[in-house]
Amino acid sequence: MSLPRVAQMALRPVIAICGTTGVGKSKLGVELALKLSENIDRHGWTGGVVVNADAMQAYKGFDTITNKIPPGERAGYVIGQWIHDATRAISDAHDSKKVPIIVGGTAYWIQHLIFPGRLAVEPEQVSCPDSSPSASTVSPSDGLLSALSQVTVDLRSLFDSLPESPPLAADDPGAALALHNLLQALDPDVAARWHWRDTRKVLRNLEIMKNSGRKVSEVLQEQSAASLRPRYDTLFLWLYAEPTELKRRLDIRADEMLENGLLDEVRTLTNLASPSDEVGSGSGTTASSINYTHGVFQSIGFREFNRYLADPSPSEIKFQAAVQNLKTANHQYAKRQITWIRNKLLSAVRASKSTTGVGMYLLDATELQKWSSDVSDVASNLMEAFLRCDPLPDPPSLSSAAQRMLSVPAKAAATDPTAALLAHRKLLCSVCTVNDALPVMIEEGSQWAAHVKSTAHKRLAAKQAKRKERVHDVLPAATVSSERGRGDNRWRPY
Numbered sequence: 252m253s254l255p256r257v258a259q260m261a262l263r264p265v266i267a268i269c270g271t272t273g274v275g276k277s278k279l280g281v282e283l284a285l286k287l288s289e290n291i292d293r294h295g296w297t298g299g300v301v302v303n304a305d306a307m308q309a310y311k312g313f314d315t316i317t318n319k320i321p322p323g324e325r326a327g328y329v330i331g332q333w334i335h336d337a338t339r340a341i342s343d344a345h346d347s348k349k350v351p352i353i354v355g356g357t358a359y360w361i362q363h364l365i366f367p368g369r370l371a372v373e374p375e376q377v378s379c380p381d382s383s384p385s386a387s388t389v390s391p392s393d394g395l396l397s398a399l400s401q402v403t404v405d406l407r408s409l410f411d412s413l414p415e416s417p418p419l420a421a422d423d424p425g426a427a428l429a430l431h432n433l434l435q436a437l438d439p440d441v442a443a444r445w446h447w448r449d450t451r452k453v454l455r456n457l458e459i460m461k462n463s464g465r466k467v468s469e470v471l472q473e474q475s476a477a478s479l480r481p482r483y484d485t486l487f488l489w490l491y492a493e494p495t496e497l498k499r500r501l502d503i504r505a506d507e508m509l510e511n512g513l514l515d516e517v518r519t520l521t522n523l524a525s526p527s528d529e530v531g532s533g534s535g536t537t538a539s540s541i542n543y544t545h546g547v548f549q550s551i552g553f554r555e556f557n558r559y560l561a562d563p564s565p566s567e568i569k570f571q572a573a574v575q576n577l578k579t580a581n582h583q584y585a586k587r588q589i590t591w592i593r594n595k596l597l598s599a600v601r602a603s604k605s606t607t608g609v610g611m612y613l614l615d616a617t618e619l620q621k622w623s624s625d626v627s628d629v630a631s632n633l634m635e636a637f638l639r640c641d642p643l644p645d646p647p648s649l650s651s652a653a654q655r656m657l658s659v660p661a662k663a664a665a666t667d668p669t670a671a672l673l674a675h676r677k678l679l680c681s682v683c684t685v686n687d688a689l690p691v692m693i694e695e696g697s698q699w700a701a702h703v704k705s706t707a708h709k710r711l712a713a714k715q716a717k718r719k720e721r722v723h724d725v726l727p728a729a730t731v732s733s734e735r736g737r738g739d740n741r742w743r744p745y
């Protein structure tokens with residue numbers, strides 16, 4: 252079966268290769284680029300240009316730049332900057348009659364590059380860290396203005412001077428709760444999405460409001476209303492290998508990286524993180540003082556081996572343990588990549604298919620000895636048909652792996668930002684909240700269902716019921732009945 256395909260005359264073509272780490276995406280990208288330079292007469296393009304979409308690699312170059320940006324804004328800045336650079340590279344490629352081939356393990360980036368308008372803060376709004384603070388010239392929306400006019404003086408001054416980095420909820424619950432209260436006052440739907448302990452997300456949402464001059468829920472509603480329109484006419488290729496085989500390949504690659512000096516690289520990075528000429532830093536950077544959640548320190552391998560290198564008494568056993576941790580981290584990372592592609596990117600591609608006519612194609616790279624028949628040939632045939640606007644095959648028909656992996660039920664929350672917001676509401680458990688300064692919040696749905704069945708919750712509920720009975724003995728009957736009517740497991744949306 253083949254699909255009719257409308258030529259996207261207004262949109263220029265792009266080929267996007269996604270997939271897990273270690274599956275051969277770069278190899279395929281180069282192969283396709285070579286193919287394009289061979290068969291010029293068949294489609295009119297003179298070659299291909301590979302554009303990298305990999306956060307793990309891009310972070311290395313970004314690190315010195317991102318140090319100038321408040322930590323809460325870094326993730327948004329990096330993707331915004333990357334999209335800005337990538338669209339420029341793609342435009343240059345098109346102008347020189349070359350087909351851009353986007354290759355990367357960060358499907359999230361590819362998704363936002365191809366489907367614009369879904370980032371809370373778009374690349375155009377990313378303020379340059381070196382420029383003067385002219386970003387504050389945006390005039391706030393009526394919705395934000397009216398919400399701001401109703402908050403207390405304390406919350407208003409908190410909004411005007413947001414902290415540069417999110418407070419740690421464990422160390423400073425007061426500051427964490429104040430930020431959540433501010434979000435609750437300004438944008439209750441968004442506040443319901445995040446636990447007050449998740450200070451990074453709470454602060455990020457407040458920053459978006461401050462920078463964009465609009466409530467986050469307003470931004471999301473606009474995004475939900477707009478359909479997913481791609482920036483380019485895109486052929487999506489998902490390079491896939493069965494988990495058992497992929498793990499084997501990842502382990503081999505990890506061993507090779509260690510042989511080729513991964514440890515030296517970690518040493519260099521540790522030194523970069525602690526410049527020796529820093530005034531007053533006598534001790535240098537230690538494993539415990541590095542924030543592994545930012546920039547290059549997120550890179551797989553760094554955390555595992557930096558701890559090993561910092562160990563005062565290294566041993567073969569400790570080394571092997573670090574190697575094993577590295578391999579496990581690789582497997583988990585690959586698993587997360589597949590989850591994103593299946594749940595998010597695939598849904599977005601499907602939702603936009605009515606306008607593009609192009610689906611996502613899975614290429615089975617499980618058997619390396621069959622690479623040319625299972626991967627190269629299939630990919631170049633698809634690419635040629637795509638560039639000539641010929642009919643394309645039905646994606647699940649390509650292989651049994653394609654049939655299995657591409658069959659995911661459509662979920663509104665995967666493509667609709669407002670549905671996603673409402674799908675993860677946190678509820679306040681009034682039974683378990685014994686201290687109002689530390690409210691207990693649980694996610695609606697299965698987590699809440701499990702929570703009310705938990706021993707801790709039941710014990711507190713029983714205790715409170717007993718206490719109530721004692722109180723009821725001395726209260727008028729009317730009060731007793733109204734109290735009983737509300738039941739034990741009272742809860743309210745926070």
Ligand SMILES: [Zn+2]
Nearest residue numbers: 680682683708
């Ligand atoms: Zn509870």
